[in-house]
Amino acid sequence: MWQQLYDELKDHGFMVFAVAMDSRGPEIARPWIEAAKSTYVSVIDTEHRLADLYNMVNVPEAVWIDETGRIVRPTEVAGSGDYFRKMDRQTKTLPEDAKVMREEMRALYMNALRDWVRNGRRSSYAFDESAARCHVRPQSEDVALAHCWFRLGRHLHAAGKLDEAEAAFAEASRLHPDSWNIWRQMGDIKHQGQPNPEFWARVETLGNRRYYGKIDMPGMP
Amino acid sequence: MVTLLTERGSFEVKARRVGEDLWVDSDALAEATGWELKPEGFCRDEVCVPLPRGRESEFRQGAEINAAKLWRHAGQPIVVSRDGEAWSLGTSAALRTSALESLEAPDVALPDLDGRIHRISDHRGKKVFLSTWASW
Numbered sequence: 001m002w003q004q005l006y007d008e009l010k011d012h013g014f015m016v017f018a019v020a021m022d023s024r025g026p027e028i029a030r031p032w033i034e035a036a037k038s039t040y041v042s043v044i045d046t047e048h049r050l051a052d053l054y055n056m057v058n059v060p061e062a063v064w065i066d067e068t069g070r071i072v073r074p075t076e077v078a079g080s081g082d083y084f085r086k087m088d089r090q091t092k093t094l095p096e097d098a099k100v101m102r103e104e105m106r107a108l109y110m111n112a113l114r115d116w117v118r119n120g121r122r123s124s125y126a127f128d129e130s131a132a133r134c135h136v137r138p139q140s141e142d143v144a145l146a147h148c149w150f151r152l153g154r155h156l157h158a159a160g161k162l163d164e165a166e167a168a169f170a171e172a173s174r175l176h177p178d179s180w181n182i183w184r185q186m187g188d189i190k191h192q193g194q195p196n197p198e199f200w201a202r203v204e205t206l207g208n209r210r211y212y213g214k215i216d217m218p219g220m221p
Numbered sequence: 222m223v224t225l226l227t228e229r230g231s232f233e234v235k236a237r238r239v240g241e242d243l244w245v246d247s248d249a250l251a252e253a254t255g256w257e258l259k260p261e262g263f264c265r266d267e268v269c270v271p272l273p274r275g276r277e278s279e280f281r282q283g284a285e286i287n288a289a290k291l292w293r294h295a296g297q298p299i300v301v302s303r304d305g306e307a308w309s310l311g312t313s314a315a316l317r318t319s320a321l322e323s324l325e326a327p328d329v330a331l332p333d334l335d336g337r338i339h340r341i342s343d344h345r346g347k348k349v350f351l352s353t354w355a356s357w
Contacts, residue, residue, distance in 0.1 A: 013346065041333070062352040151311075
C-alpha cells in the first residue's frame with residue numbers, strides 16, 4: 001500500500017518504516033511483505049513493542065517523525081475509519097458509500113503525507129509543538145499494566161504454556177478493552193489465522209460509539 | 222536464569238528469586254530496561270526515583286539489584302509467570318505519557334524477514350512515516 005508513495009517521495013528525504021504486529025512470527029507476515037515487494041524498511045514486531053512505546057490500539061496506525069527525530073503527528077489511525085462496520089458479513093464487501101468514504105479518507109491522508117514530505121514544518125498537516133503535544137493520548141495505569149500482561153502472554157505462548165498464555169492475554173484485554181491489537185492478536189493466535197468468530201460481536205459492543213478517533217486534518221470526515 | 226520481558230525485548234539473565242524479590246546483576250538490568258542505580262536513586266535518562274533512606278540494602282547488595290522491589294517502589298507495572306521464570310517489567314503510565322509529550326520519538330530495534338535489525342533512529346535526516354499493519 002505504501003510502495004507507490006515511497007517511490008514518489010524517496011528522493012525528498014523520506015522513509016517508510018512499516019511494522020508488522022504479528023506475534024505468531026515473521027513467517028506469518030512473510031507472504032504479505034514479499035507480495036508488497038517493498039523497498040522501504042519492513043520489520044516484524046512479535047512482542048507489539050511499538051504498541052506499548054507509542055500507545056497504539058489497532059492497525060493501521062502511524063506516527064510522523066521529522067528529520068531530527070521529533071514527532072510532528074503522534075499516533076493516529078493511518079487514513080482509515082469506521083466505514084469497515086458497514087461491511088457485508090457474508091460477502092466481506094463494502095457497500096458503495098463505504099467504499100467512497102474509504103477512498104476519500106485514504107486520498108486525503110496520502111495527500112497530507114505528500115504535503116508534509118515536500119514542505120516540512122510549513123505544511124499545514126504538520127502540527128507545531130504545542131498542537132502535537134495536545135494530540136498525544138495520555139496512557140493510563142491499566143494500559144501500562146495491560147502491555148506487561150500481553151508481553152508475558154506472548155512469551156508463555158511461544159514457550160508452549162498455552163493455558164497460562166491465554167489467561168495473560170485475557171487479563172491484558174480486560175485491562176485495555178480499547179486495544180484491538182491485543183484482542184485481535186489473541187484471536188489470531190487462538191484460531192491460527194482463521195477468521196475470529198467473535199469479531200463482529202465485539203464490534204457490535206461499540207453501539208453508536210465511534211471506534212477510530214477522528215483524524216485531525218482539514219477536510220477529513 | 223530468568224527471562225526479563227521489557228519494552229526493549231526479551232533478555233535471559235542470571236537471577237536469584239527470594240519470595241517476591243528478584244535479584245539481578247545491575248548491568249544486565251540496565252541493558253534490559255535502561256534503568257540503573259545512581260547516587261540520586263533509580264534512574265533512566267533524566268528521570269530518577271530516590272530510594273527510601275536507610276533501606277538501600279533492600280534494593281541493592283553489591284552488584285545485585287532487587288528489580289522486583291525497585292519496580293514496585295517506583296510504581297511501575299510488573300507481572301510474573303506462575304513458575305517465576307518470566308518477569309514482565311513495564312513502564313509507568315506517567316513516564317510513558319511524559320515521554321510521548323516530550324515529542325522525542327521513542328526508538329525501537331526490530332528485525333526484518335532476514336533477521337537484520339533496523340532502528341527508527343537509523344533514518345535521522347529523513348522524514349519517517351512509522352506505520353503499523355498486521356496479517357490478522
